[in-house]
Amino acid sequence: MASHRRPKQPSRTRVTVFSTAAAAAVVLSANAANAAPSEKPNKDEVKSKVDKLYEEAEQATEKLDGAKEKQQKLQKEINSLQDNVARGQDELNQLREGLGSMASAQYRTGGIDPSVALFLSSNPDDFLDKASAMDQLSAHQVEMLKKVQAKQRSLAQQRAEASSKLKDLADTRADLAKKKQEVQSKLGSAQKLLNSLTAQEKAALVSQDQERATRASKRVDLGTGTGKAASGRAAAAFAAAESVIGAPYVYTHAGPSSFDCSGLTSWAYAQADVTIPRTSQAQANAGTRIYSQSDLKIGDLVIFYGDQHHVGLYAGDGRVLHAPHSGAFVRFESMANMPFQFGVRI
Structure with a gap:
């Protein structure tokens, strides 16, 4: 005679486990479908x-x-x-x-x-x-x-x-x-x-940075009319800064072999026996402000960015001689590459 027993029902615990696992699988599948593939930045x-x-x-x-x-x-x-x-x-x-x-x-x-x-x-x-x-x-x-x-x-x-x-x-x-x-x-x-870049991409970035600096790398002849300095001390400070072109940027350094931006300018003026403050913000208030680029002269301090966190020395022809940033060196550069605020004549 055939058995008429009712089939055994799965326990509540097993139903809960299976339901939870199924729900998790659905969520994971949905996340996997919606997630954008991780892309390496170019x-x-x-x-x-x-x-x-x-x-x-x-x-x-x-x-x-x-x-x-x-x-x-x-x-x-x-x-x-x-x-x-x-x-x-x-x-x-x-x-x-x-x-x-x-x-x-x-x-x-x-x-x-x-x-x-x-x-x-x-x-x-x-x-x-x-x-x-x-x-x-x-x-x-x-x-x-x-x-x-x-x-x-x-x-x-x-x-x-x-x-x-x-x-x-x-x-x-x-x-x-x-x-x-x-x-x-x-x-x-x-x-x-x-x-995260390949060696080739790194080399391309370095080349691009150097090319930008090379376009402004003409040295200044302080003995010519186009190289007129604001004063004798400004000329001496600028000549000192020119003498360390190629020195690496190192934060908090103020020479003589490595510099940050205000370290270069304060060191350069010290070589002209002129003491100016150490930071770019303080140097912004160290002399007479000049708001028109056409009125700048060789050796004037030039202040960049709204919070005045970068400074260099005016090099004529719309250029600045400065210590740019980590990984770079003291060099000439077009002032158009940064937001100019004003100059300061010491």
Whole structure:
């Protein structure tokens, strides 16, 4: 006789597992169908992205240069304050020794007044504030005590100032580390993009960059009418910059064998015995601004980009002599390749 048992139903757990697996398979299939194939960026796309990263790295570099300059300035001020405090403490000790000698002499002669003991107090203000006791002191004693009082106040103020600057220095060092990491991150991203190119594509990019620079590479003869410099110091600065054409761009460097943009200009003017600020933004305010390119002369600073993060030296004929960016070298270039803001005559 045939069996009339009902077929065994699949368990709820098995149904759930199968349903979940089926749903996942549908989702994966849909994603696979909709996903665009991963495409390697072409040479022009890489160049555009790398140029943008280099620009961002230079913006960060100028901020890094400013933080380094602030750190150096703070350290000098702190050292000076600490030296002053040390000398002041020696002077205060000598004044106190003088008061002690005076008290000892009065004691030996039997003429010491009880109030003289307060000469050696670490807080002579308490004594001087008691006007009723002033007639118990000689004019010389009063003068000595006032000197101690003034020296103590001066030392307290200098110690407080040094303490404040030390805190500012610690904050500046933290900011410095952050900005350095930002520059390195931008440069690392740019290098990663460049590494995605073939050797032939890399060579093409280098050739393209060199070709652009070559078109503007005519050297300036400062002895001719067309090579008229803004001043003798501008001529000397420009000649110094010309002497390092081919030196590599290295962020935060200011010569003599490698430079970033403001490092080159500040170094060049230093060779002419002229001190200008370290960063491009500060150099933008270092002299007389010139807004018309037709009024520029050899050796004038030329400022680029709205945030003023790039600077070079005017080289005549609409060209700039500058340290362009990481991976490049000090060279001439057409000013038309960057958004000119204004010139600065030092």
